[in-house]
Amino acid sequence: MYDVIIIGAGPAGLVAGLYAARCKLKNLLIENQTLFSQAITTSYIENYPGLEGSSGFELIEKMRKQAGSFGLESILGNVKSIEKKREKWLVQVEDRGYESLAVIVAVGASPKKLGIPGESKFCGKGVSYCATCDGPFFRDKEIVVVGGGDTAIKEAIFLTKFASKVSIVHRRDKLRATKLLQERAFSNERIEFIWDCQLTEIFGKNALEGVRIKDLKTQQESEILSSGVFIFVGLTPNTDFLKAVLKLDEAGYIITDEEMRTSAEGIFAAGDCRKKSLRQIITAAGDGAIASNSTQRYIEGLTKG
Amino acid sequence: MYDVIIIGAGPAGLVAGLYAARCKLKNLLIENQTLFSQAITTSYIENYPGLEGSSGFELIEKMRKQAGSFGLESILGNVKSIEKKREKWLVQVEDRGYESLAVIVAVGASPKKLGIPGESKFCGKGVSYCATCDGPFFRDKEIVVVGGGDTAIKEAIFLTKFASKVSIVHRRDKLRATKLLQERAFSNERIEFIWDCQLTEIFGKNALEGVRIKDLKTQQESEILSSGVFIFVGLTPNTDFLKAVLKLDEAGYIITDEEMRTSAEGIFAAGDCRKKSLRQIITAAGDGAIASNSTQRYIEGLTKG
Numbered sequence: 001m002y003d004v005i006i007i008g009a010g011p012a013g014l015v016a017g018l019y020a021a022r023c024k025l026k027n028l029l030i031e032n033q034t035l036f037s038q039a040i041t042t043s044y045i046e047n048y049p050g051l052e053g054s055s056g057f058e059l060i061e062k063m064r065k066q067a068g069s070f071g072l073e074s075i076l077g078n079v080k081s082i083e084k085k086r087e088k089w090l091v092q093v094e095d096r097g098y099e100s101l102a103v104i105v106a107v108g109a110s111p112k113k114l115g116i117p118g119e120s121k122f123c124g125k126g127v128s129y130c131a132t133c134d135g136p137f138f139r140d141k142e143i144v145v146v147g148g149g150d151t152a153i154k155e156a157i158f159l160t161k162f163a164s165k166v167s168i169v170h171r172r173d174k175l176r177a178t179k180l181l182q183e184r185a186f187s188n189e190r191i192e193f194i195w196d197c198q199l200t201e202i203f204g205k206n207a208l209e210g211v212r213i214k215d216l217k218t219q220q221e222s223e224i225l226s227s228g229v230f231i232f233v234g235l236t237p238n239t240d241f242l243k244a245v246l247k248l249d250e251a252g253y254i255i256t257d258e259e260m261r262t263s264a265e266g267i268f269a270a271g272d273c274r275k276k277s278l279r280q281i282i283t284a285a286g287d288g289a290i291a292s293n294s295t296q297r298y299i300e301g302l303t304k305g
Numbered sequence: 306m307y308d309v310i311i312i313g314a315g316p317a318g319l320v321a322g323l324y325a326a327r328c329k330l331k332n333l334l335i336e337n338q339t340l341f342s343q344a345i346t347t348s349y350i351e352n353y354p355g356l357e358g359s360s361g362f363e364l365i366e367k368m369r370k371q372a373g374s375f376g377l378e379s380i381l382g383n384v385k386s387i388e389k390k391r392e393k394w395l396v397q398v399e400d401r402g403y404e405s406l407a408v409i410v411a412v413g414a415s416p417k418k419l420g421i422p423g424e425s426k427f428c429g430k431g432v433s434y435c436a437t438c439d440g441p442f443f444r445d446k447e448i449v450v451v452g453g454g455d456t457a458i459k460e461a462i463f464l465t466k467f468a469s470k471v472s473i474v475h476r477r478d479k480l481r482a483t484k485l486l487q488e489r490a491f492s493n494e495r496i497e498f499i500w501d502c503q504l505t506e507i508f509g510k511n512a513l514e515g516v517r518i519k520d521l522k523t524q525q526e527s528e529i530l531s532s533g534v535f536i537f538v539g540l541t542p543n544t545d546f547l548k549a550v551l552k553l554d555e556a557g558y559i560i561t562d563e564e565m566r567t568s569a570e571g572i573f574a575a576g577d578c579r580k581k582s583l584r585q586i587i588t589a590a591g592d593g594a595i596a597s598n599s600t601q602r603y604i605e606g607l608t609k610g
Contacts, residue, residue: 024484049316050353180328282594285587286588286591
């Protein structure tokens with residue numbers, strides 16, 4: 001029986017864990033081995049305050065070590081469900097059940113897929129959603145990046161370290177990314193922009209050979225030969241298993257108040273999985289601290305009552 | 306004419322500045338030379354995620370350098386008032402005025418005073434609100450710490466590095482501080498607790514000689530001889546100059562929504578100066594990022610309109 005179970009080992013979960021452990025709450029963090037934190041797949045972080053120019057992996061490792069030093073316990077496992085059991089919550093991890101007074105959900109969000117032919121076939125064999133993970137496989141190759149937001153542009157710039165040419169295919173005629181990133185991309189000689197276009201297919205016999213694109217203004221189709229396709233077209237929160245328990249918005253993000261309280265008493269949410277305006281490591285970390293603080297107050301209320 | 310003026314150079318202000326500069330907003334940060342950030346006066350920070358065991362001063366310097374590298378501009382000055390001037394805000398710094406489309410208020414909060422005889426007389430001459438600043442002056446001396454929250458206990462522990470004995474005077478019979486800090490303090494041989502007592506006077510001829518305390522249960526008064534008194538009894542937000550412009554709560558904290566919008570259009574607030582449940586460096590930093598993001602959206606809305 002735990003005071004708090006934390007689901008997720010990205011910045012929100014680890015900071016919630018750090019604060020929970022430091023407050024001497026009996027804690028357990030459950031980390032999903034197949035869901036990677038957006039942070040851990042980030043090649044280069046330059047705007048995490050106080051820690052300039054580290055990789056996402058390094059930052060996460062530091063947070064993990066720090067939380068561990070205060071006594072955060074963690075296990076690997078895939079949470080199937082959460083259900084109320086009298087005054088407690090039962091967290092089902094495969095065939096084992098763990099009970100706690102409170103739960104902090106910090107399950108993050110995962111990259112959206114395009115849902116076009118060839119995407120699944122070449123996933124992990126040319127199609128990637130993580131530049132840090134797969135960039136080095138494309139040294140001196142030509143690749144395609146799909147998207148126009150901060151992540152797409154940032155990772156495209158990173159990929160020019162390896163690829164000889166990066167074609168950014170974007171369905172609009174301008175980028176959503178911040179101006180600084182735009183300027184850097186526009187002045188990068190290895191980056192080419194293909195505006196107003198959408199991918200319709202990823203093709204190849206055994207290996208990935210290229211993509212088919214459609215011009216959304218003229219409806220004309222054409223092909224780009226390419227060894228790799230990196231897709232950065234947004235996120236989907238990893239909240240499917242929570243539908244029955246928590247109030248989610250139409251996109252699946254968990255609705256909370258400013259204290260990270262969800263619609264279910266005793267369940268708190270933090271980080272990218274909750275409905276919020278800005279998804280950054282620093283805001284996820286702040287959420288984690290607040291969620292733990294609210295959890296502590298909630299548990300104090302239970303024991304008094 | 307600036308896009309955004311940021312008032313305050315603690316974690317909230319510097320992170321707001323980092324994000325604003327990185328988004329290429331024309332920015333100016335105004336730093337008050339006489340108001341110190343709570344962070345900068347913190348002796349030892351162990352729970353800022355990703356940066357274990359640095360001093361507040363070091364962390365602030367890192368944030369300052371990082372924000373500067375993106376192009377944050379800053380000046381020293383004491384902001385007297387903010388007033389609306391058509392579509393813009395006029396920020397009055399002594400006899401100069403600065404205009405901007407938006408303002409981020411990150412002025413923090415300052416230590417509360419006890420308001421007892423002798424406190425002003427010995428301020429800076431034995432009475433202190435900052436252990437990092439003044440602790441080293443009390444090597445091998447006996448001192449008094451007032452308070453029972455996280456800050457009081459943490460700084461009392463820090464002060465045992467210097468002082469031979471630290472008497473913690475607290476008006477209740479238990480501490481508000483987190484359990485971990487309590488345990489550390491209780492097991493520290495240089496710390497003594499004086500429960501249920503209040504300071505009534507700080508006395509001394511030329512130098513500070515001691516304090517008079519009153520037992521709140523028995524009403525009996527007594528004296529403790531002491532060379533120094535460190536006072537940690539809470540905070541007051543530095544928001545006096547904003548009363549006429551912004552909606553504040555009864556304690557003076559700025560009321561915002563989750564996007565850091567205040568009651569005045571174009572003014573945002575971040576960090577300890579706003580009404581919130583948890584005041585920590587990590588949450589102040591998160592606030593700063595959100596405030597800048599909201600500012601950017603607000604300015605985009607202005608230019609479209």
